[in-house]
Amino acid sequence: xxxxxxxxxxxxxxxxxxxxxGELLDVFGFDVVGMAGDGLQAVSMVExxxxxxxxxDLRMPEMDGLQAARSMLARWPGLGVVILxxxxxxxxxxxxxxxxxxxFLTKGCAGQEIRRVLHGAAGRGRNEESGxxxxxxxxxxxx
Amino acid sequence: xxxxxxxxxxxxxxxxxxxxKGGLRRRRPAAWVTYLSVALPLLAVYRFLPNQVANSIVYDxxxxxxxxxxLVGVRIHRPTNRLPWYLLxxxxxxxxxxDLVWTYFERVEGIAPFPSxxxxxxxxxxxxxxxxxxxxxxxxxxxGDRSIVLDAAxxxxxxxxxxxxxxxxxYAHDQNLTAMEKIVSMAYPAGDLLVISVLVRxxxxxxxxxxxxxxxxxGLALSIASDSVYGLMLIEGTYYTGHLVDFGWLxxxxxxxxxxxxxxxxxxxxxxxxxxxIATGWRLLLMAAAAILAPVVVLVQPADAxxxxxxxxxxxxxxxxxxxxxxxxxLLGRLESALTTVRRVQREKExxxxxxxxxxxxxxxxxxIDLHDGPVQxxxxxxxxxxxxxxxxxxxxxxRAVATLTDVRDSFGTEIDALRKVMSGxxxxxxxxxxxxxxxxxxxxxxRESSQIHGTFSVGLQGRLPRDVETGLFRVTQxxxxxxxxxxxxxxxxxxLQGDGDWARLTxxxxxxxxxxxxxxxxxxxxxxxxxxxxxxxxxxxxxxVRSSPLTGTVVTARFGEPPP
Numbered sequence: 001x002x003x004x005x006x007x008x009x010x011x012x013x014x015x016x017x018x019x020x021x022g023e024l025l026d027v028f029g030f031d032v033v034g035m036a037g038d039g040l041q042a043v044s045m046v047e048x049x050x051x052x053x054x055x056x057d058l059r060m061p062e063m064d065g066l067q068a069a070r071s072m073l074a075r076w077p078g079l080g081v082v083i084l085x086x087x088x089x090x091x092x093x094x095x096x097x098x099x100x101x102x103x104f105l106t107k108g109c110a111g112q113e114i115r116r117v118l119h120g121a122a123g124r125g126r127n128e129e130s131g132x133x134x135x136x137x138x139x140x141x142x143x
Numbered sequence: 144x145x146x147x148x149x150x151x152x153x154x155x156x157x158x159x160x161x162x163x164k165g166g167l168r169r170r171r172p173a174a175w176v177t178y179l180s181v182a183l184p185l186l187a188v189y190r191f192l193p194n195q196v197a198n199s200i201v202y203d204x205x206x207x208x209x210x211x212x213x214l215v216g217v218r219i220h221r222p223t224n225r226l227p228w229y230l231l232x233x234x235x236x237x238x239x240x241x242d243l244v245w246t247y248f249e250r251v252e253g254i255a256p257f258p259s260x261x262x263x264x265x266x267x268x269x270x271x272x273x274x275x276x277x278x279x280x281x282x283x284x285x286x287g288d289r290s291i292v293l294d295a296a297x298x299x300x301x302x303x304x305x306x307x308x309x310x311x312x313x314y315a316h317d318q319n320l321t322a323m324e325k326i327v328s329m330a331y332p333a334g335d336l337l338v339i340s341v342l343v344r345x346x347x348x349x350x351x352x353x354x355x356x357x358x359x360x361x362g363l364a365l366s367i368a369s370d371s372v373y374g375l376m377l378i379e380g381t382y383y384t385g386h387l388v389d390f391g392w393l394x395x396x397x398x399x400x401x402x403x404x405x406x407x408x409x410x411x412x413x414x415x416x417x418x419x420x421i422a423t424g425w426r427l428l429l430m431a432a433a434a435i436l437a438p439v440v441v442l443v444q445p446a447d448a449x450x451x452x453x454x455x456x457x458x459x460x461x462x463x464x465x466x467x468x469x470x471x472x473x474l475l476g477r478l479e480s481a482l483t484t485v486r487r488v489q490r491e492k493e494x495x496x497x498x499x500x501x502x503x504x505x506x507x508x509x510x511x512i513d514l515h516d517g518p519v520q521x522x523x524x525x526x527x528x529x530x531x532x533x534x535x536x537x538x539x540x541x542x543r544a545v546a547t548l549t550d551v552r553d554s555f556g557t558e559i560d561a562l563r564k565v566m567s568g569x570x571x572x573x574x575x576x577x578x579x580x581x582x583x584x585x586x587x588x589x590x591r592e593s594s595q596i597h598g599t600f601s602v603g604l605q606g607r608l609p610r611d612v613e614t615g616l617f618r619v620t621q622x623x624x625x626x627x628x629x630x631x632x633x634x635x636x637x638x639x640l641q642g643d644g645d646w647a648r649l650t651x652x653x654x655x656x657x658x659x660x661x662x663x664x665x666x667x668x669x670x671x672x673x674x675x676x677x678x679x680x681x682x683x684x685x686x687x688x689v690r691s692s693p694l695t696g697t698v699v700t701a702r703f704g705e706p707p708p
Contacts, residue, residue, distance in 0.1 A: 014516075016524035024527045027534045059515070086519040107523035111530035 005029040006122030009049060011042040011056035011068070012084075017107070021055065021084075021114075028115045039063025043071050046079065052122040053102075055114070058085040058092065066099055073100045080121025084114070174219060175404035178212055182397045189393060190385070198385040199246045202393065206239040209396035209403075216403030222411065228403065230275030235396070237268040249384075258327040266327070269334035276341045276363065279411055280348060280356070293470045294430055295343040297463055301433025302339055304459045305440060306332045308452050310374040328377075335370045338363065347426060355411050358402035366395040430470075434463055491674065498671045513565055521558045525551050571617075579613040580604055580640065583620055587638055594628040596653075597635045605643040612703050615683045616640070616649045619676045623651040623699045626672060631655025631697060646704030657691040676701065 008030045012018045018035045025032050033049045036042040040063040042056060054072065058065035069081045083096050086107045093104040102121040105114060172180075185201055192198050213232040217225050241264035248254050248261065310332040314325050342363045345356075369391025376382035402408055437456045529551050535544035566572070574582035580602050587598045607613070620638060627636050633655030641648045673689055676699070680687040685703035 014520045014524070017520055017527075020524035020527035020531070023531050024534075027531050027538075086515050086523065107519065108526055111527060111534075 005031060006052040006118065007031040007033045007049070008118060009034050009036065009042065009045055009051040009054045009056075011036040011039070011054060011060070011065070013037050013057060013060040017057070024111050024114070025055075025118070028111070030115075030118060037061075039065060039068030039071075042068050046072050046076065050076075051079075053080040053082060053118050055082050055084055055118065058083055058087060058096075066096060066101075069096070069101050070099050080118070080123075082114075082117055082121050084109075173404075173406075174215065175401050178208070178404050179397070179401055182208055182400065186390065186393050186397065189389070190387070192385065195384045196250055198389070199242075199250065202384075202389065203239060203242050203246065205393050205396045206235060206242060209400040210235045210239060212400030213403040216400075216405075216408055219404070220406055220409040222409045224278070227275045227278035228408075230271045230278065231399070234268040234272035234275060235399070237264050237271065241265040241268070258323055262327050266330050266334060269337055273334075273337045273341050276338070276345065276359070279359070280341075280345045290470060290473055291344055291347045293466055293473065294347055294426060295340050297430050297466045297470070298343045298433040299336060299340040300459050300463050300466070301436045303336050304437040304452075304456055306336055306371075307455055307459075308437075308440065310371065310378075312452065312455075313378050331370065332374055335367055335374075339367055342367065346429075353407035353410060355402040355405045355408040358398045358405065359411075362395040362398035362402065365391045365398070369395070430467075434467065492678075495671060495674050495678065499675065510565070510569070513568075517565070518558060518562050521554070521561070525554050525558065528554075574613060574617055575610075578607050579616060582613075582617055583638060583640060586617070586620060586624070590624045590628065590636075594624075596627065596633055599635070599637050601637070601639045603641045604647070608642065608644060608647050608703070612647065612683055612685070615679050615685070616647060616701055616703070618679060619649060619687070619699070619701045620651060622672050622676050626699075627651070627653045627655065627697075630658070633696065642703070642706070646706050647702070648706070649701045651699045652696065654696045657693050657695045657697050659693055660689065660691055 005028065008025055010018050010021050010025070010032060012021070012035075015037075018037075022032050022035060030053075033051050034045050036045050038060045039056075042054065043063070046054060054069075056065045056068060060068075063071075065083055065085070069083070072079050072081060077100075080102045081100070082103045082105060083101050084105045084107055085092070088106045096104045103117045105117060182205060185205055189198065189201050192201060210232055213228055213235065217228045217232075222228065241261045244259070244264065245261040248256060248259060311329045314320060314328040317325065320328065342360070345360050345363065369388050372388045372391070373382060376386070376388065382388065437459060441452075441456065528547060532544050532547035532551060535541075535547060571582050571585060573585055583602075584600055587600050590596070591598045608616070624636070624638075627633055631653045633653035636651065636653040639648075639650040639652070677687040680701050680703070683703055685701060687699075687701050689697065689699050691697035
């Protein structure tokens with residue numbers, strides 16, 4: 001499939017998840033530029049690959065998702081960071097929002113939801129100057 | 144083969160003698176029945192005998208029968224400790240000797256010397272008598288139970304005051320008696336006091352109240368009562384041979400002879416299983432009665448009559464008061480010790496509860512992590528791959544869609560297995576569906592795989608145990624195996640399960656480094672694990688023990704119920 005969509009870095013310590021998301025995003029037409037197994041590796045890959053969006057898990061070894069997001073957004077404020085985690089926890093969503101994460105998704109949400117949010121997150125960087133996209137945590141697939 | 148003793152001791156067995164013996168010959172009546180059937184008629188005719196010579200002959204015959212019954216009883220029933228019976232036989236023999244000597248003086252010589260060799264014999268029998276009874280029933284007083292000794296002393300002193308006032312003091316002040324006559328006259332009630340102290344210990348002691356025990360206690364009481372009445376009659380000069388008071392002694396001989404021939408005599412010296420209450424209502428009542436005996440007598444006596452006893456009563460009261468204080472001190476000490484134990488157990492329970500809650504929380508956390516890292520991740524990945532398959536279908540790429548969805552379907556099977564493992568970790572279905580034996584076998588197999596320690600399982604279990612017992616034994620094994628894996632450095636572990644539907648014994652035995660059980664307090668995890676196992680079994684009404692020492696391995700045993708003998 002031709003890659004015309006936004007470039008995405010997939011970050012998750014579970015190989016199954018990385019692989020399934022990579023496949024799904026590929027079908028959706030995203031440009032999956034890389035995959036990382038932990039937060040530290042993700043920060044390094046963002047620097048090198050400069051993706052438009054990072055789709056990232058929360059609980060990971062070395063550096064967790066929130067720490068990595070904080071580090072990334074401090075250096076690249078226009079980066080769209082989307083958290084995709086197994087924890088359906090409003091407190092965590094709120095904390096992610098305070099860090100500047102674009103959206104907070106729960107694993108198991110519909111693929112189309114991920115697609116919509118990733119497009120939105122990619123648009124954030126493009127419209128960074130106007131600031132038209134607000135952060136809205138998306139707690140579940142219904143959300 | 145049917146044991147004779149069983150037949151004798153069992154009324155139902157006695158009621159069906161012919162069948163048990165094959166119906167060919169009648170069973171011989173028990174020795175004690177034969178003895179009673181001869182001795183009781185003798186007692187019945189004693190009062191109606193024509194003269195005092197006949198009375199003396201029957202009296203001595205009954206005493207002799209008692210002596211013979213004791214010797215025969217020891218031979219038939221073979222008690223573990225024969226010494227007390229021989230001491231009693233000696234006492235009876237010496238009394239009989241005294242009777243014969245006295246009969247000779249009275250009937251042949253026509254004299255009534257006092258004191259005489261007969262008195263020496265009567266008095267010398269008391270130590271044999273008292274020590275025999277004491278040795279016979281001392282095991283009915285649990286070792287170290289000082290309360291019985293104190294209670295016996297309090298009651299004996301109370302009765303002793305009365306004995307002094309009515310049986311001893313009159314002799315002490317009798318101007319017509321020589322010093323030797325006074326001493327001998329006062330020695331009889333003193334000897335009886337010695338026996339009373341032993342009788343009180345018999346009454347207060349614990350242990351089974353067997354037929355022999357009751358016969359011996361009743362005989363003692365009758366003997367003391369007769370001695371006391373006899374003493375009073377001597378002072379008043381109203382006693383004569385053949386008097387009703389003789390029946391007390393005669394019955395004493397018959398009861399003791401019967402006791403010696405009864406099968407339950409062999410178990411008399413058996414250790415009491417546990418002390419009875421040390422401050423039961425009737426026991427306190429008995430002591431109170433003994434303590435107020437002397438003051439009550441003083442109250443009902445004319446003022447000048449008790450004046451001469453004031454010193455004696457005062458001394459006795461002081462000693463009794465001190466003994467009561469000592470007794471109360473003992474009670475308070477026991478109470479304090481019991482309270483300390485209760486507080487310690489309470490603290491231990493609180494710690495255990497706290498630890499249990501911690502463990503439960505840790506367990507929840509572990510399960511949450513297991514679910515997060517396992518099924519949730521895998522199912523999320525499968526959901527996305529399933530969506531990929533659907534998108535491939537929508538795009539008309541049927542070949543790839545089929546491949547993707549087939550892979551998803553296979554992966555679901557793997558995930559269901561993983562979930563099943565989580566479920567088994569919580570509670571193995573085999574425990575409910577196939578019983579403890581299968582669950583333990585599975586548990587040991589998993590243990591072998593995860594720990595690399597060689598495990599063997601032996602079992603002799605008939606039927607199913609109650610569900611909570613199965614769960615308890617399963618958890619004990621689980622905890623014991625965790626300890627083996629964590630601490631023992633063992634190469635081999637053996638799990639053994641024996642029992643049937645009513646009882647079970649589980650052993651987990653390893654050849655590891657072991658530990659000093661006294662050092663357990665320094666090992667919080669191990670200690671709580673062991674306490675939890677113990678409490679789990681105790682809550683089921685069972686027992687738990689751990690035997691270990693450095694370098695000897697560890698044996699954990701959990702018990703429920705008792706195996707049939």
